[in-house]
Amino acid sequence: MSLPLEAHAALQAFQAIGSWEQRARVLMQWGERLPALADDEKVDANLVQGCESLVWLVGRLQDGHWQFTASSEARMIRGLVALLLARVNGLSADELQAVDLPDWFNQLGLSRQLSPSRSNGLNAVLQRMRDLTRTQK
Incomplete structure (x- = not known):
C-alpha cells in the first residue's frame, strides 16, 4: 500500500534520528x-473511548x-496521534481498514517506547476512525 506524502515525511524525519530523546x-x-x-468539536460524541x-x-x-x-x-499522545493522522489522512475506507498500526510505529522507530496503555489508546483511535468510515459511506 502506498503511503500518503505526510507519512513519507514522518518516516524520513524519524529514521534520521538516533536517540530516544531526539525522537x-x-x-x-x-x-x-x-x-x-x-470548541464545538470537543464534545462527548467525538471523544475516543478506550x-x-x-x-x-x-x-x-x-x-x-x-x-x-x-x-x-x-x-505525547498528541504527537502520536499526529503521526497516526499522517499515516491515514487521504486514504479510502478500504485502505484505512488495512493500516497496520504496530508496523507503522515500528517503521518510525517508536514501537518500543509505546506503553501498553498508549498502544491501546492509539488502537482505540484507529478503531474509531474505522467505525466512522463504516457509518459515513
Missing part, C-alpha cells in the same frame, strides 16, 4: 503541528478519501 522532541513537535479543534488521555477525533469524507482531525491534552 521524543520531534514527536512533541509533530503534536504541536496538529491544527486545533474548534484512551487514558482525552482524545477527540473528527472525520470527514472528501471525494472518497478520509481526512481526520484530532486533539489531545497530553503532549
Whole structure:
C-alpha cells in the first residue's frame, strides 16, 4: 500500500534520528503541528473511548478519501496521534481498514517506547476512525 506524502515525511524525519530523546522532541513537535479543534468539536460524541488521555477525533469524507482531525491534552499522545493522522489522512475506507498500526510505529522507530496503555489508546483511535468510515459511506 502506498503511503500518503505526510507519512513519507514522518518516516524520513524519524529514521534520521538516533536517540530516544531526539525522537521524543520531534514527536512533541509533530503534536504541536496538529491544527486545533474548534470548541464545538470537543464534545462527548467525538471523544475516543478506550484512551487514558482525552482524545477527540473528527472525520470527514472528501471525494472518497478520509481526512481526520484530532486533539489531545497530553503532549505525547498528541504527537502520536499526529503521526497516526499522517499515516491515514487521504486514504479510502478500504485502505484505512488495512493500516497496520504496530508496523507503522515500528517503521518510525517508536514501537518500543509505546506503553501498553498508549498502544491501546492509539488502537482505540484507529478503531474509531474505522467505525466512522463504516457509518459515513
